[in-house]
Amino acid sequence: MATSTKTPDLDAVVIGAGFAGLYMVHSLRDELGMSAQAYEAGDNVGGTWYWNRYPGARCDSESYMYCFSFDKALMQEWNWSGKYPEQPEILSYLNHVADRFDLRKNIQFNTRVTSAKFDEANNMWEVQTDKGDKVTARFVVTGIGCLSAGQIPNIKGRETFKGDSYHTGSWPHEGVNLAGKRVGVIGTGSSGVQSIPVIAQQAKQLFVFQRTPQYTIPARHGTVDKAFLDDVKSNYDEIWDKARHSTGGFPVDPIDRSALEVSEEERKDIYETAWKEGGFKFVFGSFKDIALDRRANDTASEFIRSKIREIVKDPETAEKLVPVDHPFTSKRALIDTNYFDTYNRDNVTLVDIRHAPIEEITPTGIKTEDAEYELDVIVFATGFDAMTGSYNRIDIRGRDGAALKDKWAGGPKAYLGVASAGFPNLFMITGPGSPSVLSNMPVSIEQHGEWISGVIEYMHEHGQTVIEADQQAETEWVAHVNEIAEQTMFMLADSWYLGANIPGKPRVFMPYPGGVGAYRQKCDEVTAGGYTGFTLGASTREPVGVS
Numbered sequence: 001m002a003t004s005t006k007t008p009d010l011d012a013v014v015i016g017a018g019f020a021g022l023y024m025v026h027s028l029r030d031e032l033g034m035s036a037q038a039y040e041a042g043d044n045v046g047g048t049w050y051w052n053r054y055p056g057a058r059c060d061s062e063s064y065m066y067c068f069s070f071d072k073a074l075m076q077e078w079n080w081s082g083k084y085p086e087q088p089e090i091l092s093y094l095n096h097v098a099d100r101f102d103l104r105k106n107i108q109f110n111t112r113v114t115s116a117k118f119d120e121a122n123n124m125w126e127v128q129t130d131k132g133d134k135v136t137a138r139f140v141v142t143g144i145g146c147l148s149a150g151q152i153p154n155i156k157g158r159e160t161f162k163g164d165s166y167h168t169g170s171w172p173h174e175g176v177n178l179a180g181k182r183v184g185v186i187g188t189g190s191s192g193v194q195s196i197p198v199i200a201q202q203a204k205q206l207f208v209f210q211r212t213p214q215y216t217i218p219a220r221h222g223t224v225d226k227a228f229l230d231d232v233k234s235n236y237d238e239i240w241d242k243a244r245h246s247t248g249g250f251p252v253d254p255i256d257r258s259a260l261e262v263s264e265e266e267r268k269d270i271y272e273t274a275w276k277e278g279g280f281k282f283v284f285g286s287f288k289d290i291a292l293d294r295r296a297n298d299t300a301s302e303f304i305r306s307k308i309r310e311i312v313k314d315p316e317t318a319e320k321l322v323p324v325d326h327p328f329t330s331k332r333a334l335i336d337t338n339y340f341d342t343y344n345r346d347n348v349t350l351v352d353i354r355h356a357p358i359e360e361i362t363p364t365g366i367k368t369e370d371a372e373y374e375l376d377v378i379v380f381a382t383g384f385d386a387m388t389g390s391y392n393r394i395d396i397r398g399r400d401g402a403a404l405k406d407k408w409a410g411g412p413k414a415y416l417g418v419a420s421a422g423f424p425n426l427f428m429i430t431g432p433g434s435p436s437v438l439s440n441m442p443v444s445i446e447q448h449g450e451w452i453s454g455v456i457e458y459m460h461e462h463g464q465t466v467i468e469a470d471q472q473a474e475t476e477w478v479a480h481v482n483e484i485a486e487q488t489m490f491m492l493a494d495s496w497y498l499g500a501n502i503p504g505k506p507r508v509f510m511p512y513p514g515g516v517g518a519y520r521q522k523c524d525e526v527t528a529g530g531y532t533g534f535t536l537g538a539s540t541r542e543p544v545g546v547s
């Protein structure tokens with residue numbers, strides 16, 4: 001029997017210092033009294049909100065729910081000013097959390113984890129960094145982000161461009177002065193839709209290179225009303241409880257009304273009200289079936305198309321902006337501030353690269369099949385190698401030296417999106433196969449953090465040193481995720497949820513689309529069953545019983 005002989009340097013290595021990494025360090029160190037060391041590639045905390053500093057960067061979740069709930073005093077003392085907080089405000093919040101819980105002393109910054117290898121003889125991980133660190137730890141917990149591996153398309157001639165170019169996900173900290181500049185933005189996903197209206201106000205001229213027109217709902221951004229915040233704070237327990245058991249991680253009551261049950265007039269009224277109110281309520285608060293039933297969905301898609309035609313004055317530009325090739329909610333739902341209005345500005349030109357694709361980037365700009373655009377700055381709002389990119393950039397090796405990257409070559413495989421068979425003692429916060437990017441993420445991050453701490457505590461109490469997802473449980477879970485996805489609109493678009501934005505990436509739906517409430521219930525059942533679908537033990541090869 002292979003038994004543990006060596007003692008690891010640490011109980012856990014945590015990778016990343018965004019919401020996930022911060023929470024994990026706190027919970028392992030302060031709640032469980034364990035030794036934990038985090039490594040973060042950036043020079044400070046914040047994750048997404050450390051890197052994404054582009055003009056207009058903000059959160060689409062309302063501020064009072066885009067935060068932690070693990071500490072009641074923290075919830076009471078922090079006051080949000082923006083309804084949809086801007087990047088600097090979220091970054092301040094995460095810095096405040098790091099200071100308040102003294103988390104920085106267990107985070108090594110400017111350090112990228114390059115490899116993590118499981119030592120089967122000793123049931124521990126050997127972790128190496130680009131700064132030469134080599135440590136062993138019983139557990140590795142990844143908080144490396146679903147949207148942290150930036151993606152720039154491999155366009156011919158990119159390196160020849162003589163002007164400046166930036167990816168929205170690694171924007172210079174000192175900002176970029178765009179005044180008087182001719183700017184080209186490539187991409188109209190979430191970062192494009194947020195940045196385009198703000199860049200249009202700063203630049204002399206803006207060319208938007210659009211491949212896919214988007215459905216986006218007005219955010220109706222504003223400041224947070226003090227009375228509202230006071231009310232929220234006095235009902236926070238109830239509000240969070242609702243969010244934790246909801247579909248999307250927001251405290252909304254489920255709607256029991258079908259878009260097909262009401263008259264056309266009533267339906268239009270409901271959409272109009274939701275449009276005026278703004279934000280994701282258009283999705284969660286209008287009808288129960290717009291993300292599930294194609295005919296119901298058509299009514300919402302058509303409503304948004306009519307709004308685009310109403311807002312955009314030039315009919316030709318409006319038609320280019322109207323999405324007809326995919327239904328609403330099949331891609332990441334977007335909310336915006338003045339996005340469609342921006343195309344009424346004299347200094348903004350929409351370039352349709354679906355019909356006349358980019359041929360190359362030249363020293364002076366961008367050349368499409370039918371024109372050439374002279375530019376001083378190119379902004380790549382081209383998104384991320386979502387969900388798996390940050391994993392594939394680390395050499396993660398499990399049993400028998402097998403690489404996670406190879407295991408996932410045909411699409412990610414993880415039980416509950418938190419652990420992968422063959423990779424014992426490795427936990428992934430918001431990994432593929434969990435609600436993650438389909439939810440208000442702090443809710444999902446905390447749920448994973450709590451669940452992972454619970455397992456680790458349980459193992460500690462039972463003297464166990466190894467836990468591994470069972471292959472069969474994993475296979476069944478992956479099939480279940482796909483089965484639910486098949487019933488939604490998600491399969492009807494080329495989206496990053498499916499890996500479609502990365503050439504060669506397998507088309508597999510990655511997040512769990514069954515909702516955070518159903519997912520939480522499943523995780524709780526797994527716990528109550530003594531970690532059903534996992535094998536726990538003191539040795540690698542001969543698991544012992546869990547009681």
Ligand SMILES: Cc1cc2nc3c(=O)[nH]c(=O)nc-3n(C[C@H](O)[C@H](O)[C@H](O)COP(=O)(O)OP(=O)(O)OC[C@H]3O[C@@H](n4cnc5c(N)ncnc54)[C@H](O)[C@@H]3O)c2cc1C
Nearest residue numbers: 016018019020041047048059060061112113144145440441
């Ligand atoms: C522009 C944008 C807008 C968003 N808006 C919303 C929203 O409205 N609502 C919502 O719920 N979510 C939103 N998200 C998702 C957002 O990523 C999550 O809400 C949340 O911030 C994720 O936290 P995290 O800690 O899991 O990951 P991240 O914040 O991505 O942090 C991961 C950290 O890990 C580090 N890291 C990665 N690999 C390594 C390595 N090998 N070694 C060391 N460090 C490493 C990275 O540097 C990064 O700092 C948005 C994301 C983006 C990009």
